[in-house]
Structures are given as C-alpha cells and as structure tokens.
Amino acid sequence: MLRLPHFAVHRPGSVAEGLQILAAAPHARPLAGGTDLLVAMKHGHHTDADLVSLAGLGLSGIERSDSTLTVGAGTSLWDLMRRAWPDALGVVAEAARAVAAPPLQSRATVGGNVCLDTRCWFFNQSAFWRSGRPACLKAGGDRCHVVPGGSDCHAVSQADLPPVLIACGAQAEIAGADGSRDVPVEGLFSGDGRRPHTLSSAELLLRLRIPLPPPGAGAAYEKLRMRRALDFAAASAAVYLERRDGGCARARVVLGGLGTKPLRVPEAEAALEGTELDPRALAEAAEAAVAAARPVKNTDLTPAYRRKMAGVLVRRAALRAWTRAAGEES
Amino acid sequence: MNEARKSPPKKMVVELEVNGTRHELLVEPRRTLLEVLREELGLTGAKEGCGLGACGTCTVLMDGRPVRACLTLAVEAQGASILTVEGLADTVADREPGALHPIQEAFVDAHGVQCGFCTPGMILAAKALLDEEPDPDEARIREALGGQVCRCTGYTKIVEAVKLAARRLSGEEVKA
Numbered sequence: 001m002l003r004l005p006h007f008a009v010h011r012p013g014s015v016a017e018g019l020q021i022l023a024a025a026p027h028a029r030p031l032a033g034g035t036d037l038l039v040a041m042k043h044g045h046h047t048d049a050d051l052v053s054l055a056g057l058g059l060s061g062i063e064r065s066d067s068t069l070t071v072g073a074g075t076s077l078w079d080l081m082r083r084a085w086p087d088a089l090g091v092v093a094e095a096a097r098a099v100a101a102p103p104l105q106s107r108a109t110v111g112g113n114v115c116l117d118t119r120c121w122f123f124n125q126s127a128f129w130r131s132g133r134p135a136c137l138k139a140g141g142d143r144c145h146v147v148p149g150g151s152d153c154h155a156v157s158q159a160d161l162p163p164v165l166i167a168c169g170a171q172a173e174i175a176g177a178d179g180s181r182d183v184p185v186e187g188l189f190s191g192d193g194r195r196p197h198t199l200s201s202a203e204l205l206l207r208l209r210i211p212l213p214p215p216g217a218g219a220a221y222e223k224l225r226m227r228r229a230l231d232f233a234a235a236s237a238a239v240y241l242e243r244r245d246g247g248c249a250r251a252r253v254v255l256g257g258l259g260t261k262p263l264r265v266p267e268a269e270a271a272l273e274g275t276e277l278d279p280r281a282l283a284e285a286a287e288a289a290v291a292a293a294r295p296v297k298n299t300d301l302t303p304a305y306r307r308k309m310a311g312v313l314v315r316r317a318a319l320r321a322w323t324r325a326a327g328e329e330s
Numbered sequence: 331m332n333e334a335r336k337s338p339p340k341k342m343v344v345e346l347e348v349n350g351t352r353h354e355l356l357v358e359p360r361r362t363l364l365e366v367l368r369e370e371l372g373l374t375g376a377k378e379g380c381g382l383g384a385c386g387t388c389t390v391l392m393d394g395r396p397v398r399a400c401l402t403l404a405v406e407a408q409g410a411s412i413l414t415v416e417g418l419a420d421t422v423a424d425r426e427p428g429a430l431h432p433i434q435e436a437f438v439d440a441h442g443v444q445c446g447f448c449t450p451g452m453i454l455a456a457k458a459l460l461d462e463e464p465d466p467d468e469a470r471i472r473e474a475l476g477g478q479v480c481r482c483t484g485y486t487k488i489v490e491a492v493k494l495a496a497r498r499l500s501g502e503e504v505k506a
C-alpha cells in the first residue's frame with residue numbers, strides 16, 4: 001500500500017478554533033476533501049505537515065439572497081452539481097461536473113478546488129521518481145526542469161472552478177486572526193507556481209459570494225483534456241456575457257490550465273463588448289486568448305496545441321454563453 | 331521539522347458502521363479508510379490500484395455516495411456508514427442464502443468481469459448511480475463510471491451490465 005507519512009489530525013469545532021490551531025502550528029495545513037492534499041503527501045510532499053480537518057467548521061451549504069448566492073467553502077462538488085442553479089449560473093455546476101469523477105466529487109470541496117495546488121509533470125510524481133534528479137523550485141530546490149536556467153516556477157493552475165468563479169464576478173471571504181475580509185476571487189491567485197495563492201498559511205477561505213446576474217446574462221465553460229473523466233484541464237475557458245438590446249453589454253473571459261494562475265483576458269472582453277458576437281468579434285477574442293495564454297511543456301498536450309486551443313475554447317464558450325444569454329438552452 | 335514528528339502522533343478512536351456492523355477502532359490519524367477496511371477489518375473487496383485517486387478500484391459507498399477509500403482518512407469517516415462489495419448482497423431484503431445482489435448478477439450475466447480487479451469499484455459506483463437514478467441513459471452510466479478504470483474488458487460489457495441491472499432492479503424479468 002502507498003502509505004501516508006505520520007501526521008496528527010486536529011478536529012476543530014469552529015472557525016475560530018481552526019484559525020487558532022493554524023496560527024499556532026506553522027506546519028499545519030487545512031484538510032478539506034483531501035483529494036489533492038493527500039495525493040501530494042503520498043508523493044512525499046509536505047511530509048512535515050499536521051492536518052486541520054475543516055469537516056467540523058460548518059462551512060458546507062449554499063444560500064441565496066436577493067442579490068447573491070453564497071457557497072460555503074466546505075460544500076462538496078457533488079452537492080454543488082445537484083443544486084438547482086439560476087440559469088445564468090448553471091455554469092458553476094457545469095465546471096464542478098468537469099472535475100475528476102463522481103467518487104472524487106463526493107468528497108472534493110469548493111474551497112479545496114479554489115485552493116488547488118498548481119501542477120507540473122515534474123512535481124506531481126512519486127518521491128522515488130523525483131529522486132532521479134535534483135529537487136525543483138516548487139519542491140524546495142534551486143532549479144526548474146521545465147524552463148532550465150529560469151528562477152520562476154511555471155506549475156499550472158488547472159482547477160476548474162476558479163475560471164468560472166472569476167468570470168461570474170465572485171468574491172471570496174477569507175478569515176484570519178484579525179477577522180475576515182472579502183477579496184475578488186481573481187485576487188486569490190499570486191501567479192507564483194511555488195505558492196500559487198495569496199492566502200497566508202494561517203488563513204482560511206470560508207465562503208464564495210456569487211452575484212446573481214441580471215436578466216440577459218449567460219455563461220459557459222469549455223475544458224480540453226485527454227480523457228473525458230479524471231483528467232485535469234490541459235486548457236480551459238470560461239466566458240460570461242450580458243446581453244442587452246441584442247448586443248453584448250459586458251463580457252468576462254478567463255483562461256484556465258494555461259498559466260500559473262487563471263488568466264483574465266481583458267482584450268478578449270473588449271473584442272466582444274459592444275458587438276453582436278459576429279464572426280469578426282469572435283475571431284478577435286480568440287486571437288486575444290491565444291496571445292494571453294502562457295503554456296509551457298509541463299502537462300498533457302503540447303504548448304503549441306494548447307495555445308491554439310485557447311482561442312477555440314473561448315470561441316466555443318462565448319457562443320454557448322451567448323445562446324444561453326438569449327434564453328435558449330444550448 | 332515538526333516537533334510532533336519525533337514520536338508518531340497518538341492514535342484516535344473512530345466509530346464506523348461497515349456493512350451494517352458497528353466498529354470502534356483505534357487508528358493512526360494517517361490511516362486511510364482503505365487501509366482500515368483491508369488491514370483492520372479484513373475486507374479485501376476494495377483494492378488498491380494506484381492509491382492516488384486515479385483508478386477507482388478502492389471505491390466504496392460512504393453514506394450512500396461513492397468515495398475513494400484510498401484518499402479518505404479513516405478519522406474523516408467518523409460516524410459514517412460504509413458499504414463495501416462484501417456487504418452489497420445483504421442490502422437485498424429476504425435474500426436467499428448465498429444469492430448475489432442483482433447488480434452483481436448482471437455483471438456475471440453480461441460478462442462485465444474478466445480479472446475482477448476493477449469489479450468491486452465498478453459495482454459500487456453503479457449502485458450509487460442506480461440508487462439515485464433507477465433508469466439512467468447510457469451517457470449517465472458512462473459519466474457515473476467515468477472514474478473507474480478497467481484494464482481488461484473494455485467498457486462495453488460493463489455498461490451493458492449496468493443497463494441490465496437497471497432493468498432487473500425496476501422489476502423487469504430479463505434472462506441471462
């Protein structure tokens with residue numbers, strides 16, 4: 001059997017208690033569904049960590065107010081997918097459904113997905129496999145095996161929910177010793193493959209707040225991967241549109257799997273806004289996505305292909321979002 | 331290095347209901363549900379293929395939902411009710427001694443088993459689907475089994491087995 005290293009598991013009964021434990025033990029890590037963290041630990045990463053179970057923090061559940069949908073960080077993807085969503089936000093369930101497979105969705109949480117570690121061919125391997133060469137930057141070493149000579153880590157942000165949450169304008173509630181604050185989900189990502197999130201090790205993501213879109217909004221998510229189950233995104237695109245008087249009044253375009261963080265593409269948004277999504281606008285948006293993508297050779301499929309697909313995925317997602325915005329299911 | 335690591339952390343008490351029997355166990359916090367099922371309780375139906383969530387042969391039902399036992403800490407399953415393939419047939423009311431569950435029978439009849447290594451996970455993933463959706467179309471069956479890898483049969487006969495099980499469970503009499 002592939003064994004886990006020794007660790008203690010703390011089981012706090014409240015957010016305050018959980019934060020206290022995290023603050024007191026710098027090596028402690030939050031454990032949500034464990035479907036990312038425990039894999040990394042079996043691979044010999046974070047072997048000095050104790051775990052703080054978030055199961056008893058009461059962070060699971062979805063609430064709707066007049067203006068906002070609030071999703072607890074502990075909500076499982078399984079529950080998320082089975083919830084009736086307002087049409088314009090069905091894209092959140094669509095992205096959750098694209099994660100892994102049902103027996104992982106059952107335990108995987110929204111918070112764990114947003115906080116998913118970045119990934120790389122050289123990092124996501126067994127300790128034995130990795131021992132064949134010196135440790136890379138993300139594993140505490142002094143070099144990168146993907147971009148030799150570089151001092152940056154290019155591990156990829158491949159989680160499926162963040163692009164969609166950013167496209168839908170979601171805010172994240174973060175709690176630390178000094179209380180809690182709301183930041184745009186976009187602001188949670190640092191762009192450094194080594195430490196991809198802006199949360200400190202003593203902070204927790206508590207909730208996500210998704211604004212209820214106005215009438216005429218639509219969104220869609222497209223994911224490129226080798227197999228239709230289990231595989232992470234080699235590239236993905238989330239597009240959110242608001243349609244007014246037949247034209248596109250607002251667009252948000254976000255790429256996943258194509259950089260060290262989810263990439264917002266303002267040029268693609270500008271290309272769509274003010275148009276009726278005519279072929280020319282779509283071509284410009286696609287071109288902007290290709291230009292914004294930052295694939296390197298550290299995941300499935302070649303960087304050139306993934307880059308090209310960034311444009312294709314944006315076009316497909318934009319068209320589906322547009323159809324949805326028009327009130328027709330695609 | 332973490333101070334706590336100088337000596338292994340204290341064992342923790344876990345209460346589990348496995349196949350209808352309650353257990354109180356003292357386990358190391360790092361133990362997975364799969365290790366406990368196989369090594370403490372002697373239930374070897376759930377298998378370790380990859381140990382990393384990627385193959386599905388360790389899939390069991392936890393409170394009715396399919397989970398990866400290799401990525402679920404036993405202490406995180408505290409209070410849960412677990413169903414493994416060993417307990418599946420006993421979920422049938424008034425079962426004749428030795429009789430299989432209809433999903434198991436369907437896998438036999440539709441030739442959905444070759445080496446059998448993936449079979450316990452396949453069958454439990456199928457049970458979770460059929461409990462929620464008694465009459466799924468093929469696309470739903472393929473989605474529900476999407477996380478279960480089989481290296482022997484190809485998936486056609488496995489999908490046929492689930493279809494056959496669905497028909498039988500809905501009361502239709504379908505011969506082998």
Ligand SMILES: Cc1cc2nc3c(=O)[nH]c(=O)nc-3n(C[C@H](O)[C@H](O)[C@H](O)COP(=O)(O)OP(=O)(O)OC[C@H]3O[C@@H](n4cnc5c(N)ncnc54)[C@H](O)[C@@H]3O)c2cc1C
Nearest residue numbers: 032033034035036037100109111112113115159160205383
């Ligand atoms: C075979 C396989 C396939 C997969 N396929 C995909 C895929 O296609 N797409 C995808 O997106 N993911 C995929 N995953 C990864 C993972 O299953 C999901 O991203 C899942 O949503 C992670 O959630 P979790 O609750 O299990 O996270 P955990 O493993 O519990 O946590 C992940 C990280 O987030 C931190 N964390 C968790 N919750 C919080 C919180 N509230 N506040 C602060 N930090 C927190 C943890 O400390 C840890 O570092 C796959 C995993 C496997 C094993």
Ligand code: SF4
Nearest residue numbers: 120136144145153154
């Ligand atoms: S991109 Fe380079 S530094 Fe980062 S994980 Fe991969 S090999 Fe390591």
Ligand code: FES
Nearest residue numbers: 379380381386400
């Ligand atoms: S052993 Fe658990 S998924 Fe492979």
Ligand code: FES
Nearest residue numbers: 444445480481482
């Ligand atoms: S029957 Fe051999 S792996 Fe599926």
